[in-house]
Amino acid sequence: MKIIRLETVDSTNTYALQHFEELDDLSAICANSQTKGKGRFDRVWISDCTENIYLSIVLKPNKKTYIANLTQYLCVVVAKTIEKYGIEPQIKWPNDVLTNSKKICGILCESFLKNNKIEGLVLGVGINLNMPEHSLKVINQPATALNIETGKNINKEEFLKKLLEEFFVNYSNTIENGFTTFKNDYINRACFLGKTVFLQHREQSIREELFAKDIDNNGNLIAIKKTGEEKTILSGDIIL
Ligand code: BTN
Numbered sequence: 001m002k003i004i005r006l007e008t009v010d011s012t013n014t015y016a017l018q019h020f021e022e023l024d025d026l027s028a029i030c031a032n033s034q035t036k037g038k039g040r041f042d043r044v045w046i047s048d049c050t051e052n053i054y055l056s057i058v059l060k061p062n063k064k065t066y067i068a069n070l071t072q073y074l075c076v077v078v079a080k081t082i083e084k085y086g087i088e089p090q091i092k093w094p095n096d097v098l099t100n101s102k103k104i105c106g107i108l109c110e111s112f113l114k115n116n117k118i119e120g121l122v123l124g125v126g127i128n129l130n131m132p133e134h135s136l137k138v139i140n141q142p143a144t145a146l147n148i149e150t151g152k153n154i155n156k157e158e159f160l161k162k163l164l165e166e167f168f169v170n171y172s173n174t175i176e177n178g179f180t181t182f183k184n185d186y187i188n189r190a191c192f193l194g195k196t197v198f199l200q201h202r203e204q205s206i207r208e209e210l211f212a213k214d215i216d217n218n219g220n221l222i223a224i225k226k227t228g229e230e231k232t233i234l235s236g237d238i239i240l
Contacts, residue, residue: 001026001027001028001164001168002024002027003028003029004023004027004028004029005031006030006031007032008034008035009029009031009034009035010034010035011034011038011047011124012030012031012034012054013038013122014036014038015031015056016029016056016057016058017110017112017122020058020112020119020120025058026057026059028164029057029058030053030054030055031054032050032054033047033050034047034054035047037054037126038124039106039108040237041202045106045108045126046135046138047126049128049131049135052126052128052130053126053163054124054126055124055126055160056122056123057074057122057123057124057125057167058122059121061120063176066174066175066176066177066179067111067121067175068219069178069179069218069219070109070123070174071094071107071109072179072186073171073179073181073182074095074123074125074167075091075095075097075105075107076091076182076185076189077163077166077167078125078127079091079097079189080185081162081163082097082099082104082105082146085146085150087099091186091190091191092238092240093190093192093212093215093221094219094221094235095107095109099144099149100144101142101240102142102143103128103139103144104127104128104143104144105127106125106126107125107126108123108124108125108126109122109124110122110124127163128143128145128146129146129147129159130147130153131147133148136148170182178217179217180217183217183219191240192212192238192240193212193213193214193215194212194213195211195240196210196211196212197211197238197239197240198210198238198240199223199233199239200236200237200238200239201235201236202236207239208225210224210225210231210233211223211224212238213230216232220232220234221233
């Protein structure tokens with residue numbers, strides 16, 4: 001795997017999309033800081049802690065059937081990597097990783113299209129590895145970092161190595177077979193199942209109260225509305 005290391009960049013995802021055609025499949029872009037870090041739903045991802053991970057992986061698989069499942073796959077990969085530090089992370093649908101109910105990692109998947117056809121993906125991941133408490137307080141949601149959770153400074157290079165190794169364990173399998181490859185790993189870490197949660201839909205401030213019943217074989221959320229009606233949810237954000 002080729003790793004392109006940048007001191008600072010607007011966003012590793014933007015960089016990867018701009019250079020998509022000249023980048024090889026499975027290239028990784030890793031920056032020490034980002035000036036325009038992007039989150040899901042056009043949110044800002046504050047990216048000035050040089051000891052955190054700001055990483056984008058370029059993926060151009062031949063088989064595209066299960067490409068949409070790679071975001072949740074990466075979420076499991078991050079959770080498993082964090083577990084190697086003796087911490088028990090939780091997964092919040094669709095692809096947030098939390099520890100102690102606070103966000104430690106965010107994933108942003110963007111697709112590269114040519115003539116309206118998907119050519120591949122850029123999977124971006126931001127992981128709070130080493131942060132002072134005061135930097136966490138300016139984040140607009142409960143957030144934590146691995147150094148806070150473990151009480152130890154985290155070696156960024158070691159973490160990155162473990163993360164990329166874990167990524168390849170089931171990557172080909174996931175490309176071939178989709179969400180079912182890692183469904184158990186996902187569900188075993190899910191912190192929202194069997195609970196009443198709020199779902200915030202893209203670009204809407206309305207929050208819908210739902211019972212989070214299950215995850216289907218495509219990684220969608222199966223929820224029960226207040227009316228008792230069952231509903232399959234493809235995207236959104238869960239608020240616990
Ligand atoms: C979210 O939870 O909203 C997703 C955050 C994703 C942040 C990462 S950091 C590396 C990559 N580059 C970006 O601009 N965003 C992603």
